[in-house]
Amino acid sequence: MKLYRTHSLKEIADIIGCRFIGNEDHEVTGINEIHQVESGDLVFVDHKKYYSKSLESAATTILIDKEVECPEGKGLIISEKPFDDYNKLTRHFMPFKPQTNVVGENTIVDPSAIIYPKVFIGHNCSIGKGVILYPGVIIGDNCILEEGVTVGGNSVIGHYAFYYKKKDTGYDRMHSCGGVHLHKNVEVGALSTIDAGVSGMTTIGEGTKIDNQVHIGHDTVVGKGCLMAANVGIAGCVTIEDNVTLWGQVGVVSDVVIGAGATVYGQSGVGKNLDPGKSYLGSPCDEARLKFRELAAIKRLPEMLEKG
Incomplete structure (x- = not known):
């Protein structure tokens, strides 16, 4: 900020x-x-x-x-x-400012944007040319949606960051004053959530496509041309480089880097940095070729035990 x-x-x-x-x-x-x-x-x-x-x-x-x-x-x-x-x-x-109107203060919406009923847009936002916001979409404060962005029904862009400090009295939430920046031609499916940065911006790169029911945590930076299938869950402060593919139900822990062009197969758990251009599988995930060999070996265990 x-x-x-x-x-x-x-x-x-x-x-x-x-x-x-x-x-x-x-x-x-x-x-x-x-x-x-x-x-x-x-x-x-x-x-x-x-x-x-x-x-x-x-x-x-x-x-x-x-x-x-x-x-x-x-x-x-x-x-x-x-x-x-x-x-x-x-x-x-940047104090919390309650809002009763469907479009907040200091927010600019391009005349060509298509805003369906029951859309809510917060303060200090920019909604660019040709943006489409389907019914029930919520855009929080301090968000930027560039030209050609599409957000599916009931998705929430810019909800406050999931960042808490545990105290004797309970959990105290850090006040979010950041936002979300969706670059040109980003598509977000229905019922997905992208949290605002704590004090900076959660960023989704140009041309990235995000399926339904995907969650992306605060201050994560996603590169250009990425693809995320349904039920992907990404923690805060993750860096995902260009042209990464995450298939369904992939989970990613905080503060890791997924290298450009990497592919992570469905239901895998990412707990460390991943090299560019490789395919990964499993939880915790490793290179797919190694995981497939492990699976093949495990399949043979009953036979090996019987012979042993």
């Missing part, structure tokens, strides 16, 4: 009542979670396991729960509860 203007380190620290380390005029231009940070962004970290990743990331301001040496050119904000203070900042700069 980019801020509406550049803020100083001191200004940001004052909003949440925390002390800071670094030049008080150090610039903060955005707020983002670790998977999508860039220079100028603020990121939070509240576990020592991720201190180095955050401090060495592209983020130039780190909201952290321990005083550490401040890297050159960066600023630190010291907080007892970084998760809570991060939520305070995102709610400050």
